[in-house]
Amino acid sequence: GNSVTQMEGPVTLSEEAFLTINCTYTATGYPSLFWYVQYPGEGLQLLLKATKADDKGSNKGFEATYRKETTSFHLEKGSVQVSDSAVYFCALLRGGGNKLTFGTGTQLKVEL
Amino acid sequence: NAGVTQTPKFQVLKTGQSMTLQCAQDMNHNSMYWYRQDPGMGLRLIYYSASEGTTDKGEVPNGYNVSRLNKREFSLRLESAAPSQTSVYFCASREASGSSYEQYFGPGTRLTVT
Numbered sequence: 001g002n003s004v005t006q007m008e009g010p011v012t013l014s015e016e017a018f019l020t021i022n023c024t025y026t027a028t029g030y031p032s033l034f035w036y037v038q039y040p041g042e043g044l045q046l047l048l049k050a051t052k053a054d055d056k057g058s059n060k061g062f063e064a065t066y067r068k069e070t071t072s073f074h075l076e077k078g079s080v081q082v083s084d085s086a087v088y089f090c091a092l093l094r095g096g097g098n099k100l101t102f103g104t105g106t107q108l109k110v111e112l
Numbered sequence: 113n114a115g116v117t118q119t120p121k122f123q124v125l126k127t128g129q130s131m132t133l134q135c136a137q138d139m140n141h142n143s144m145y146w147y148r149q150d151p152g153m154g155l156r157l158i159y160y161s162a163s164e165g166t167t168d169k170g171e172v173p174n175g176y177n178v179s180r181l182n183k184r185e186f187s188l189r190l191e192s193a194a195p196s197q198t199s200v201y202f203c204a205s206r207e208a209s210g211s212s213y214e215q216y217f218g219p220g221t222r223l224t225v226t
Contacts (some may be wrong), residue, residue: 004154032213043116043202043217044155051213089154093213098143098162099170100215102154 002027004090006103013080013110021075021106023064023090031092033057033066033073034100038087047075047088080110114138116218118203124224125193133188133221135203143206144186145215146170146178148199155202161186193225 007022025031032051036044048057053068062077073090090103116137125131137144142163147155147170157170161180175197177189186205190197200222204215 034213041219043219044204044215045217046214049213098160099145099157100155102156104152104154 002031002092002094002101004092004101004103006088006090006106009087009105009107011106011108013108015082015110015112016079017110019075019077019080019084019108021088021090021108023073023075023103025071025073025090025092027071027092027094027101029094030068031094033064034091034093035062035064035073035075036089036091036102038089038105040086044089080108082110082112084108085110116203116205116216118201118218118221120221121219122222124226125190126226127194129193130189130191131193131223132190133201133203133223134185135187135218136185137203137205137216138184139205139207139216140183141205141207141216142183144180145204145206146176146186146188147202147204148172148197149202149220150199158188158201190223193223195225197223198225199223 003026034049035047037047048059050057050066056065087105091100119134145160146158159178161167164183203218206215
């Protein structure tokens with residue numbers, strides 16, 4: 001079946017540090033890939049997405065590239081801010097399907 | 113637009129009690145979903161409704177029932193609550209046609225069963 005594996009957290013960084021959160025997936029066919037962010041006390045919001053191999057999703061300074069050869073979709077940001085502190089979820093959707101498969105989430109804490 | 117709204121925000125139940133979690137969306141979306149979020153397990157799909165009048169089981173449907181009341185509303189019912197159902201519950205919706213796969217989430221209901 002489909003699955004998503006994310007690096008465990010919490011990840012603690014200083015402001016302006018470089019961020020990478022690893023995500024790998026297992027799926028048949030050609031899934032679409034997503035990063036969702038959950039700020040404290042809120043629901044999830046879509047951060048970025050990529051729907052085919054080699055696509056790069058980007059938003060708010062975050063980027064992730066759909067790498068089919070390594071089945072990965074790592075999230076990166078060049079310079080994090082305290083306001084980026086949240087839980088980040090990697091997810092996949094099988095083509096034409098209706099159900100997202102989520103990773104377990106990675107908590108990011110950014111300190112001054 | 114309010115997006116996806118959920119009520120209540122918090123609830124405490126005793127084992128064996130029943131309750132219904134309400135969800136509504138004002139984006140005219142066809143598909144709606146109920147998830148539960150537990151520490152270290154991410155989000156798991158309980159039930160979903162691809163369109164008005166249809167519902168299907170997700171990964172963890174046992175102990176729950178759902179009703180797609182109309183296009184806007186999708187409720188989740190716990191008939192006899194158990195401590196294992198202590199969790200944060202999220203409702204989501206999405207437009208099922210076209211190339212947009214984004215799901216829009218509500219703010220969640222934090223449920224504690226004692």
